[in-house]
Amino acid sequence: MSAIFKQHLQKFISISDEEFEQILSYFKLITVSKKENLLLEGQVCKQHYFVLNGCLRKFFINEKGVEITTEFAIETWWITDNKAFEHQTESPFNIQAVEKTTALTIDFHSQEKLLNDFQVMERYFRFIYQRAYAAAQMRLKFLYDFSKEDGYYNFMEAQPQFVQRIPQYLIASYLGFTPEYLSEIRKRKRS
Amino acid sequence: MSAIFKQHLQKFISISDEEFEQILSYFKLITVSKKENLLLEGQVCKQHYFVLNGCLRKFFINEKGVEITTEFAIETWWITDNKAFEHQTESPFNIQAVEKTTALTIDFHSQEKLLNDFQVMERYFRFIYQRAYAAAQMRLKFLYDFSKEDGYYNFMEAQPQFVQRIPQYLIASYLGFTPEYLSEIRKRKRS
DNA sequence: CGGATCGTTGATCAACTTCAACGGTCGTGG
DNA sequence: CCACGACCGTTGAAGTTGATCAACGATCCG
Numbered sequence: 001m002s003a004i005f006k007q008h009l010q011k012f013i014s015i016s017d018e019e020f021e022q023i024l025s026y027f028k029l030i031t032v033s034k035k036e037n038l039l040l041e042g043q044v045c046k047q048h049y050f051v052l053n054g055c056l057r058k059f060f061i062n063e064k065g066v067e068i069t070t071e072f073a074i075e076t077w078w079i080t081d082n083k084a085f086e087h088q089t090e091s092p093f094n095i096q097a098v099e100k101t102t103a104l105t106i107d108f109h110s111q112e113k114l115l116n117d118f119q120v121m122e123r124y125f126r127f128i129y130q131r132a133y134a135a136a137q138m139r140l141k142f143l144y145d146f147s148k149e150d151g152y153y154n155f156m157e158a159q160p161q162f163v164q165r166i167p168q169y170l171i172a173s174y175l176g177f178t179p180e181y182l183s184e185i186r187k188r189k190r191s
Numbered sequence: 192m193s194a195i196f197k198q199h200l201q202k203f204i205s206i207s208d209e210e211f212e213q214i215l216s217y218f219k220l221i222t223v224s225k226k227e228n229l230l231l232e233g234q235v236c237k238q239h240y241f242v243l244n245g246c247l248r249k250f251f252i253n254e255k256g257v258e259i260t261t262e263f264a265i266e267t268w269w270i271t272d273n274k275a276f277e278h279q280t281e282s283p284f285n286i287q288a289v290e291k292t293t294a295l296t297i298d299f300h301s302q303e304k305l306l307n308d309f310q311v312m313e314r315y316f317r318f319i320y321q322r323a324y325a326a327a328q329m330r331l332k333f334l335y336d337f338s339k340e341d342g343y344y345n346f347m348e349a350q351p352q353f354v355q356r357i358p359q360y361l362i363a364s365y366l367g368f369t370p371e372y373l374s375e376i377r378k379r380k381r382s
Numbered sequence: 383c384g385g386a387t388c389g390t391t392g393a394t395c396a397a398c399t400t401c402a403a404c405g406g407t408c409g410t411g412g
Numbered sequence: 413c414c415a416c417g418a419c420c421g422t423t424g425a426a427g428t429t430g431a432t433c434a435a436c437g438a439t440c441c442g
Contacts, residue, residue, distance in 0.1 A: 060332065068335045070328070082325035092332070115317075122313045126306075129320035134273035136327035137261070141251065141283070143334060144259045144367055148398070168421065176335055181398060183422050339430070359389065372430055374390050387440080392433105399428070407420080412413105 002029065004052050005104055008076045012127045013120045023121065026114045027104040032097045038105075039095040045084035047105045051077050054101025057170065058093050069173040072098070072162065078128060098166060148177045149185050193220065195243050196295055199267050203318045204311045214312065217305045218295040223288045229296075230286040236275035238296045242268050245292025248361065249284050260364040263289070263353065269319060289357060339368045340376050 005027075006020050015023070027050075032038060039045055041060065049056060051073045058071040058079060070093070073079035084091035088108055106114065115121050146154055152175055156163055163171065172182040196218075197211050206214070218241075223229060230236055232251065240247060242264045249262040249270060261284070264270035275282035279299055297305065306312050337345055343366055347354055354362065363373040 060336070062336055070331055070335060081328070082321065083329055086321065086325055115314075119310055119313075122310075122317050123306075126313050126317040126320060129317060129324050130273065130277065133320050133324040133327060134277055136324060136331065137273055140261055140327065140330065140334075143331075144261060145251070145253055167419095169419095178399060179421070180400080180423085184398090187422080358387095360387095369431060370389070371391085371432080375430090378390080383442105385440105385442090387438105389438080390436085392435095394432085396431075397429085400426085401424105403424095404422085405420105406422100407418105409418090410416090412415090 001052050001102060002104065004076060005050060009124060013124050015120060023114065023118060026110045027106045030105055031102045033100050034097055036097045037094060039081070039091060039093065041092055041094050042090055044088055045081045045091040046107050048078060048080040048085055048111055049073065050104040051075055051079065052102045052104060055098040055165065056095055056101055056103070057098050058095050059173070060093050067173060069170055072174065098170065148175060148181065151175050152182065152185055192243050192293060193295065195267060196241060200315060204315050206311060214305065214309060217301045218297045221296055222293045224291050225288055227288045228285060230272070230282060230284065232283055232285050233281055235279055236272045236282040237298050239269060239271040239276055239302055240264065241295040242266055242270065243293045243295060246289040246356065247286055247292055247294070248289050249286050251284050258364060260361055263365065289361065339366065339372065342366050343373065343376055
C-alpha cells in the first residue's frame with residue numbers, strides 16, 4: 001500500500017529503499033470508513049493526510065447550516081487545513097471520508113522533524129506546495145471566469161473520475177451551488 | 192532597496208551577507224511605471240517577481256472582454272502565473288503595474304539553478320509556497336462563504352492597505368463583481 | 383481648456399436560491 | 413428476505429442577488 005507513496009516521492013526526488021523506510025517511519029497508516037471524521041471544526045488541525053486509496057473531503061458549515069465542500073483528495077493527493085496545520089490552531093473545517101479510505105498521516109511536529117532530518121524532503125514539499133498553489137490559482141481563475149453552469153461542464157471534462165464516484169450533492173457543494181440547480185442544469189442538457 | 196529582500200529571506204532562513212550577495216546575483220532589479228506590462232496573455236511566463244515597492248496585479252480578460260484581476264502583489268509579495276512559469280508554457284494572464292513599482296525578477300532556469308546551488312533556498316521557497324497555498328485556500332473559503340457584499344466588507348477589514356491605494360474598479364474586479372454593484376453597496380452603507 | 387477616466391444612478395434582466403413536495407433506491411433491522 | 417425509513421435526485425413556483433446598459437457628473441491630467 002505504501003508503495004504508492006514511494007512511487008509518488010520518486011516522481012520528484014530520488015531516494016533509496018533504506019531512506020524510504022526511514023521516511024515512512026514518521027507516518028502512521030490509517031483506515032477510515034465512509035463518513036468517518038478525521039478533523040472536526042474547532043479542533044486544532046494536527047495532521048497532514050496523504051491518501052493511498054479512497055477519497056477524503058474538506059468542508060465547512062456556513063451560517064445557514066449548509067455544508068460547503070472546498071476540497072477533495074483521492075489517491076496520491078495531500079489534504080489538510082494548511083493554515084491551521086502550519087500554525088497549530090483551531091480549524092474552521094471538517095475533514096471526512098467520502099468512501100472507505102486508507103491514508104498515511106503525519107503530525108505537524110513529525111513533519112517539521114522530517115524536513116529537518118531529510119534535506120531532500122524540503123525539495124519534495126517545495127514541489128508539492130508549488131503545484132498545489134498553482135492548482136489553487138487555476139481554480140480561482142475558473143471560479144471567476146465561469147458561470148456556475150459552465151463551471152459544471154468544465155469540471156465534468158477535467159475531472160470525470162469524480163463524477164463517477166461522488167454523489168451529486170457533494171459535486172454541487174464543491175462547485176458552489178445547490179443540488180436543485182445542478183438538477184436543473186442536467187435537465188437542460190438532456191433536452 | 193534589495194535590503195527588503197534580505198530581511199524577508201532572514202525571516203525564514205539564516206544566511207550570511209556573502210551568501211545573500213551571491214543569491215541576489217541570480218536576480219535582476221527592474222522598475223516599471225504605472226500601467227506598464229510585465230507579462231501579456233499568450234506569452235510564455237518566463238519570470239517570477241518579488242515586489243520591493245509599489246504594486247503589481249495579475250488579470251485575465253474574459254469572453255466578454257472584461258478584465259478580471261485575480262491577484263495583487265505589494266511589498267515583499269511574490270507574483271507570477273505559477274502554472275505557466277513552472278511548465279514554461281503560454282499564460283492566459285497579464286501582469287501589470289498598478290503603481291510605479293520596483294521588483295526583483297528571476298527567470299525559470301535561474302530559479303532552478305538557485306534552488307540547486309543553495310539548499311537553503313529550497314527551504315525558503317517551501318515556506319513561501321506553503322504560505323501562499325494556505326492563503327489561497329482561505330481565499331477560496333471566503334469566496335464560497337460570503338455573499339459579494341460581505342466579501343467586500345471582509346476585504347475592507349482584512350486589507351485596508353489596498354482600499355487606500357487601489358482604484359475601486361480594480362477592487363470590484365478582484366472581488367468578482369461589477370463597479371456598479373460596488374457603488375450600490377457603498378450607497379447602502381452610507382444611508 | 384478639453385478629453386479621457388472613474389464613480390454613480392436607476393431601470394430592466396438573467397442567474398441562481400429557496401422552499402415544499404414527491405418518487406426511487408439503498409441499506410438495515412426485524 | 414422483506415419492509416421500512418432515511419437519503420438522494422428531481423420538479424416547479426416564487427424570491428434574491430447581482431449583471432447589464434445607458435446616461436451623467438466629477439476629477440484628473442495633458
